Every structure is written in C-alpha cells, then in structure tokens.
Amino acid sequence: MPFIENKTYDEIAIGDSAQLVRRLTLRDIEMFAVLSGDVNPAHLDLEYAKHTVFGDLIGHGMWGAALISTVLGTQLPGPGTIYRSQTLSFSRPVKIGDRLTVKVVVARKDPEKKRIGLDCTAVNESGETVISGTAEVVAPTVKVKRPPAELPTVRLEHRRPRLQRLLDLAADPAPVRAAVVNPIDADALDLALRAAEAGLLKPVLVGRAAVIRRVAADAGLDIAPFDLVQADDEPAAIDAAFALARAGKVEAIVNGSVPEDELIAAAAGTFAGHGALSQVMVMDVPTYPRPLLITDTGVHVAPTLTVKRDIVQNAIDLALAIGIACPRVALLSAGEMVTPRVPSTLDAAQLCKMAERCQIVGGQLDGPLSFETAVNEAAARAKGLTSPVAGNADILVVPNLEAGDMLAMELRHLADAQAAGILLGARVPIVPAGSAETVPSRLVSCALALLVVQARARAG
Template identity: 50%
Template sequence: MTSSPDKYSVLLARCGGLAPVPTAVAHPCDVSSLTGALDAANLGLIVPILVGPEAKIRAVAEEADLRLDGITIIDAPHSHASAELAVRAVRDGTAELLMKGSLHSDELLHEVALGANGLRTERRLSHVFAMDVPTYHKPLFITDAAVNIFPKLADKADIVRNAIELVQALGIATPKVAILGAVETVSEKMPSTIDAAALCKMADRGQITGGLLDGPLAFDNAISAEAARIKGITSPVAGDPDILLVPDLEAGNMLAKQLTFLAGAEAAGIVLGARVPIILTSRADSVRSRIGSCAIAVLLAHARRARKATEIL
C-alpha cells in the first residue's frame, strides 16, 4: 500500500505463497467496492463471498465489465441485511475476514458489536490507518481515527495493543509507539498528556507488551529527531515511530486526511479487536487502497492461524 510501485510490490510479495482467505464482502454495490474485492481475488489475496442484493451486484458487474464466474453471492435485500449476513458468515466459519462494501461503516460495525450475534472480543474495537507518506521513511500507522471518538485510558490501552499486534504481523518485531499530544510535557490541563504518561508506565509494568512506547510527544518531535533534539528530548521513539496514537478521533481523522490530501499519502484501513480483522475502507477510497487493506488483513489472518496452531501444539 504505497505510491511507490516497489514498496507496493513488497506488501503484496509478503502475501505470496499464502492461501487466499475466505472473505465476506458486505454490500459491494458500487463499482469501486466490487472491483476492489474482485481485484483482490485475482491477486490471490482473498476468496470473496459477496453479500448483498444479487440483482444489484450483477448489474454493477455488468456495467463495469466485471466477471462473477465462480463467485459465491449470498442474496440480501438491503444493506442492513447484508451486514447481518456477512457477520453471520464469519461467525459460522464460512469466512475468516470481513470487508466493507458500499454501505455505511456504522451499519457494519453495529452488527459486529452485537452481543451474542456479533464478533466482539474482550478487546476494544479500534481502527488503524496504515499509511504510506512520501515524506516519511517507512510505513506509518495512525490510530484511532474512525471508531473511538473520545477514548478513555483503558480504551487507549486496547487501541495500542491492537496496533502493536497489527504491526508485528507485518514483520516489525517491536513497534515504536509515539503517543501524541499538543505538547511533550505532562500537564493536568491536558488530560491526553496524563493518559500518555500512564500508558508508558503501563508498558513499563508489563500491562502493555510488544512495543516501545513514549509520550506525550508533540507531532513535530514525534516525527522529527531533529525537532526532538532541539527541545532536549532523548527518546528511541522520537523521529522513528511506527505507530502514532492520537488523543481522539477528530485529531486522528484530520491528521490522516491532511497527510492524504496535502502530502500525497495513501492509506489502507483495518478495524481490529473483533474476532477477525475487518477491512474498513471509505466509499471514496481507490481500488488501490482497498487492495492494500486486503493485503494487510490477509497477513493478519495468517498470523492468527499460525498463532492458533502454536497454541494447539
């Protein structure tokens, strides 16, 4: 997932040799979402199970000259039913991934969050933007910019855990996590800075594992080692984070969109914390972004398979 063909190929190459993952695609009723699912299938990433109004899906395919030969379609009368049946396909083991089509995110996540009939776990659901920013030296993961509006400390702990597990599945053993604030000092006037300090101490005490946390860090000294040096900040995270934990959804959403529209970044979107990864892209996203999201979800699915196999042994 990147504007550079070489980097993009690296992500897809990581999926090379992996079996395609059965994926329930909820309501793929526009050209972009249907093309994204079928392109991912053609690349050997997923086995799509299209869930939605069959006549509408076939009409979209005909309009865009897309072939549906051999593709399973589960007929559903409308978007709400599409979300319900797609979640059911995951619950009954038919699918290992869930992919958003042209319905609204809230419709799909509502079904995911239902008690006995949903896909919730003990973890908080959270969203990660996996971004390729041309001006940054490696992939950058921003969380949470789409699900949790004003996360509390416990929520942020789960958001960090989810993001660490994602980045580890992509091959980074110990991700560096910059916990963002408006300033780099702890102040009772800014609750997000207190949360940042608490999260770092939780990591010190083993309550959050697998990553290297530091914060609060203002955006400049999180991203720029020189800015951190000028401000007298000594940190292995400053200037080299893999993950940016934002204080709230508004800050994260604006940051991700600024990087996209002002810095030419490309973004893939994944929701974590459910029983399976959820490929959650915007209806306005390009097919390229959808493919990137699929590739990341496939790597996650196979990492989970490997972990389960190890636990059984």
C-alpha cells in the same frame, strides 16, 4: 556573492581551458531518467544490470555530455554562448560513485563568424578517458557578469514502494475467505475481483443476488467463481456477513457499500473480539523513511484510557503482522510534559506504565510526544528526548478521533501520502469502505486483512 562571468570572443585565446568535477550518484541517474524519459534498465534496474557486460548500473551517456554543456554555458565561454555542434565518443561506462573531471580546451577560432572550436574530455579518477570529442560554439561578444539563478529544491519520490511491499508480503500466503457486504456497485465488485486475482481474498458476495448479478453484467465483471449469499437489504447483509464469520466460514469482512458507521456499530455491538474496535491507517508518506501507522482514525470520538489501551495493542499487532519488529509507539499530545491541564498527557503517561507492567505487549511506547518530536529526530534531540521512539515513531496514537482524522487527511492532501486502512479488535479483520481511497490502496487494505489472519494463525 559568487558570479557567473563569461569570456568574450576577443578575450579567449587558443589553449584556454575550463573544467568541473562531478561524482555520479543514483539520484543523478534517476533525475536524468525523469527529465529525459530514458528508462533503459541498464540505468535503473539493478537486477537487469548485473547481467549486462557492465555488471552494474551505469549512467546515461548524455549525462556526461550535459556536463560538457555546463562548462560551456557557465565558464568558457560562459553566458551568451550559442551551442552550434558537438561530436562525442563514449569509450567507457560511468558507474555510480565514479568521479569525472570534465574539461574543455580552446583549439581554434574563427574571427569572421566569432566561432570557437573546443576539445572536450571527461576523465574518471583512474585517469581513464570516458568521453572525448569536439564542440563548436558562437562565442559572446558582450561582457556578462551575473549572480547565478537560485534553483528550486527537487525531491525524487519513488511512488508507493512501501504499500507495494505489503502486497508482496501477502503474495505467498493462501488467500482468505472474506464476506463482501452488499457489493451492489461496480467499484465494490471490481475490488473483489482484483483482490481475488491478486491472491488476497476468496470473496463471498453477501447481498441482493439479483442486483449483484445485474451490476456485474453491466460492468462486464465475471463473478461466476464467487459464492453468493442472498440478503434482502443492508442490515440483513451485515447480519449475514457476521453470521458467516461467527460460524468460521469467512476469515475477514470487506465493506462493499454499506454506511461505515452501521458496520462499525454492528461489529462493536454484536461481534466483540479481543478488545475495543479501532481503525488503523497504514500510510506511505513520501518524506518519512518508513511506513507510518496512525490510530484511531474512525471509531472512538473520545476514547477512555481502557479503550486507548486496546487501540494501542491493535496497532502493535498490525505492525507486527506487516513485519515491523518491536514497533515504536508515539502517544501524541500537544507537548511532552505531563500535566493535568491536558488530559491526553495523563493518558499517555499511564499507557507507558501499562506497557511496563505488560498490559500492552509487543512494542516500545513513549509519550506524551508532540507530532514534531514523534517523527523528527532533530526536534526530539533539541528537547532533550533520548528514547528510541522519539523522532522514529512507527505508530502514532492520537488523543481522539478528530485529531486522527485530521492528521491522516493532512498527510494525504498536503504531503501526498497514500493510505490503506483496516478495522481491528473484532474476531476477524474488517476492510473499511474507504470512499476516498483508490482501488490500489483498497487492495493493500485487503492485503492487511490477509496478513492479520496469517499472524493470528501463527500465534494460535
């Protein structure tokens, strides 16, 4: 086992030296910014940095200074050292990939105060000095030899870049007219207002007009630009919204504040579209390298094979709409072997055959797969799976609603994932209520609706 061992004042001689070598990475820059709060765009914003005198991202100057502290605290003099002062001159920038050799050399000793003066330098691999200066420390007088502390693993997360990308994708197309069903609370009206401001939707508010106006006034929300369609109660609001969609007056429906099951029942029973209705969650999981679509999470408790075909096709269509070319679809079960004892494995095998016969189009299917082999390449290789889907899934198709709901909730609450959701299979996309979702996530759901409408328009 390695140890950290110091040199006491009496053991140190003038001319003694110690050094470390470290290469600057983007992760180092980001970590230092998180710890220090220094978010100068010269360090973090590549577009800005390109137009500076440096022409690229540069490391924080104090990152190099921290490396000097590392040498002093762990090597020379080492544990027990008290840092007294430091003077530094920064002569060159340090860019990502630069390899620094940081060195300290004992220049003087003060026997009365047990202080050591050291010359400090940091030199890049081209031999250019980037940092120079001096340090003064109080050297330890007691010998210390200890194993190094075990540091925690640190993971840097760039919050929600994938969901933001969906908003960016939806920025250019014209907003779609959307019926907001029974928006009689401030949250529903606020969502409509924000979606309009973001250029995603042109809201048509459907419900009790007097109540909607009063709620808006109490919340200080300006709904004057929005069309308002009178409906006396929740069922009437649902009927009116679907009537607007059937007449081609709206291209999407947003649940304002009606029970989700009532909206789904009305959509499935009176507003049939291209196939079975299903809910798709688009999830940003910090530990997964791409957006992850999970379906069905909100409609079918125990879907039949025919319904599963529609569920898969709906998810593929959404993936294509958000820019995932030839999405990889993993049909989940408890394992990878097809067996009559687990009916979902039979369904998975049949769905794969349906895709071979072009009954499902636009994606690559594989299954049955366990969750592990669907999202983990090493696990897939260990089991001898070589398909393009195994370990790299874009879409996870669950065997039933309970599995889908639990998987989505586990990712949200245990893996800190964020999600947006949409109901597909009807004549127009439907944005669900999403009671546990934040307003930014629901805005992404509105963006999904817009992207689906645009994709259908392109397809004719």
